[in-house]
Amino acid sequence: MIYPVTVYGDPLLRKVAQPIGEDFEGLKELVENMFETMYHSEGVGLAAPQVGKSLRIFVVDASHIADEEPELEGFKKAFINPEILETSGDEWVMNEGCLSLPEIREDISRPERVKIKYLDENRVEHIEEYGGFAARVIQHEYDHLDGVLLIDYLNPLKKRLLKSKLTAISKGKVRTSYRIVLPGKKIGS
Structure with a gap:
């Protein structure tokens, strides 16, 4: 199932997402649907808040660019209840760009490496280190779980310059190749 993507202006994107409990049903289906949505939207990562779910999970797949960056070979994962x-x-x-901020791309500074603890879709715990592009994707998606967007890294002047674009996004005045959900709307409305 392909979910519509929640865009800028929706309060859910600013909330700290809730951990996924051991009794959570439908985890594998959620992971599959998130991957399907990410591929359909042509993203390399997708966090649950971006599809209207306040849950601590994100998926990534940058393996398609392993020809250019060999360390990304097999970099397709689900990160459940991650902790940097x-x-x-x-x-x-x-x-960087973001599916929740269509038509906005900005230069963002991030640390080169990340060490992260997480559960995979089989609820097996991992502690792994990543560098380069993989670390960047992880940090970007992890930010979504804490209610942080890439625009939060910009200086006040740059944010003011983006104000009209952000307002347009929140009103749906944006072109995307994927379905979006506007702030205050429910899926199907």
């Missing part, structure tokens, strides 16, 4: 244990290395800038 540490970031390290030099900060580096890269142009």
Whole structure:
């Protein structure tokens, strides 16, 4: 099932997401649907708040660019109840986009490496370290679980310059190749 993507202006994107309990039913289906939505939207990562669910889970798949960056071979994962244990290395800038902020791309500085603890879709715990693009994707998606958007890393002037674009997004005056849900609307309304 392909979910519509929640866009800027929806309060859910600013909330701290809730952990997924051991009794949560439908986890594998949720993971499959999130991957399907991410592929349909042409993203490399997707967090549950972006599909209207206040849950601590995100999925990533950057394996399709392993030809350019071999360390991304097989980098397709679900991160359930993740916890960033540490970031390290030099900060580096890269142009980032976000499915919840269509038509906005900005240069964002993030640490080079991340160490993360998480459960996979079989509820097996992992502690792993990632660097480069993989670390960037993880940090971006993890931010969504804490109600943080990439625009929060911008200086006040840059944010003011984006105000009209952000207002347009919140009103649905944006072009996407995927379905979106406007703030205050429910799926199907």
